[in-house]
Amino acid sequence: MERKKQKNLDRKSYIKLPPIESGEANISNVRTILDIDPDFYSLVEGRPIKSNKSLRKYKENIRNIGLKRALYGFLMDEILCKDREIEIERRRYEEASKQFVECQYSFDKFLAYDNNKTIAIMKKSDNLSKELANKIEENKKAKYELATLKAKLQYIDETLQILVSFQSFLYNGAPVLWRENEILNKPIKYSGIFTMDANIIGKIDVDFVKKQLGTLPRPILYFETPDQLVIAFNKLEKQNLNYLLATEELNIEKQKFQKSIHEIKATIYWNEEKETEIKELFYKILEEKFRYLVSSETSLQIFNYVEFAFEQIIAPNETNLSPLEMTLCLEKEYDNLMLDLSVYNLEDVKSIEKEIYMKGISDLKEARKANKLLKDVDKLNRRLKSAYTPSKRIVFQ
Template sequence: MDKKVLLKRISKKSGIKLPPIEDQNDNQIKTIIDVDPDFYTLVDGRPIRPDTSIRKYKKYIKEVALKRTFHGFLLDEILRIDKDIKTERKIYETASKHFSECQESFNKFLADDNNKTIVVMKKSDNLDKELANQIEEHKKANYELASLRSKLQYIDETLQILISFQKFLYNAAPVLWQDNNKLNLVTSNLDIFTLDSDIFCEINVNSVIEKLRELPPAVLYFEKPAQILIIFQSLEQQNLNYLLKTVELRSEKNRFLKSASLLEDLLRNELDFIQEQMHSVQKAIEEDEKREKELKEEFYNILNDKIKYLICSESVLKISNYVEFAYEQLIGPNETQLSTLDQVLALEQEYNSVMLELSAFDLNEVKSIEKIIYDDGAREIKQAKEAAKILKDVDKLTKRLKISYNLKNNL
């Protein structure tokens, strides 16, 4: 085996990357120049120096140690591989020996059991023939069973049809006859013949007899088919009469519905008219109520503003005082407790009478007298103002005197 191939296998198994191995058969002699040509080459004018580099010395020692360890590692791997080959060879020899023993024992087994297998094969052939015969018999029995089932099913269906016919004829018979001859009619299906999938199962004959006894007796009102035809003819006549009656009633019904629709239209029109009148009346009521509210508000406004002014204002009070004064001066004292309006009317009458009397006098004299009266009135007003002023001054003096008098008393 090549050393390089062995080295690759060992490096793959161990996972260690080893340096390449130099060929030991290289017999070429290395000189000093081959070791370090740049250093040991002869140069003109310079002597050759010995190699005294410590770094290169350490490098050489490391390389020697590495190669020795690698050599020992390779020897260990070679020994391990030889040992594995020996163990595998032993395992192969034991396995081949065991295989040969098993092969010999199997051959002996085949030789011993050959006769037994022949006997078993003969028995299996005989059983196969018997099974084929039994299958044929089973098919025949199944065919007979299917035919019996079809016959029983046909009988059961015909029985159900007959029971339904009996029910129809019984219901078509008169009611009085039904009351006298009451029958318990069958409403559900009667499973008289119940067959299982097991062909060896025996049929209970007693249960079949009991189920047949439960069926209603064959009592019929109709003895001939013509009786049914007569009944159907009478039914057709009754239906025809009913149809004629329905046609007559339908015409009456249509008239009634038409009159009802007309009456409904009239009532609807009347209701619409009444509703319109109600709306108009309601609208008028709303307008009257609105007008009432407006008049009420206006009345209260007048009552609060104008009437209050006409009754309680200062000018009205002055006028009433003037009227009373004029009435007392011209006519006399108000002993009868006349109202202001009556007093004004009395003054108006007095004024009219005075004006009538004055109309008889000369206008120039009247004017001169009016002037004198106005002058006297103006003078009296002036005197009244002066008197009022003097009265105010007197009031002030009295107040001051009272204050001074009170101060003296306090001291």
């Protein structure tokens, strides 16, 4: 069996070689199996003999050969592409070199043409820059001189302001009579001969300065020497001392007066407290005593009884007499009646008094009956009114 398998493998692995034609050129172009795989095959007496009998190894070798050749072809394609790109880049480089040479030639030509003109412009620019530097130096000097002049003018202005303030002080220190006579030479408010702006190089208004100086009045002073001013101040000092002494005396009198005022205020406060206490006590008495005597139920009943008795016995109270006056009148009338009754017999008086009491009792009973009848009449009247009044119910037809 193994021999049969080996024979079959030998048959399958056998590759028929192409015929060899005559001629040297054809012999050199003939490709044998050794050219395909010289390591795997060898020629022995014109027959291909496999040195390795493994078909699997043979297939792997064939596949590797195919892969290597494919890789070789891919690399060759890449090499050809790179060669083509190198050729294109070389052509572009040659064209760019030609253009660069042309541009360089044109620039050299332009530079040669414009060189003289550029040199003339640069010389002119240098001259202008020198002139500008000279003008700047002159301007700086002029600004410095103007700033110095303004500083001096400001110093003069401040000095003049100080002198005007001194003049005003001396004018106010002069006597009143002299100031009234010299009212035309009264010093005015000085606002300065010019205003100092932030721009120190600004223009100075000469006309305005002259106008401000022209408005200043003629300096007339009461004090001619400094000694006069010292004497005036000494007098003022003495006068001030006298005023201080007088002020101290006035302060002492003022303190005494204030002390008396405080005492009077304390007395007034004490009297006010006493007044409040007395008021509270008075209102308390008025609330507790007088109110009961004047507006209590008993006092009102007594007043009604007195007034009724006065009107029944003496006369109607048309003059609005007080209860005391009516009581005094009743007392006098009672005394008169008692004097009149003293003439009559005592038993007759008692019998008459008894009859009067009985009559009063009967009158009281009749009054009660009349009151009861009046109430019954009122009830009957109300019932009649309720009977004759129409009903307030809604009648549905």
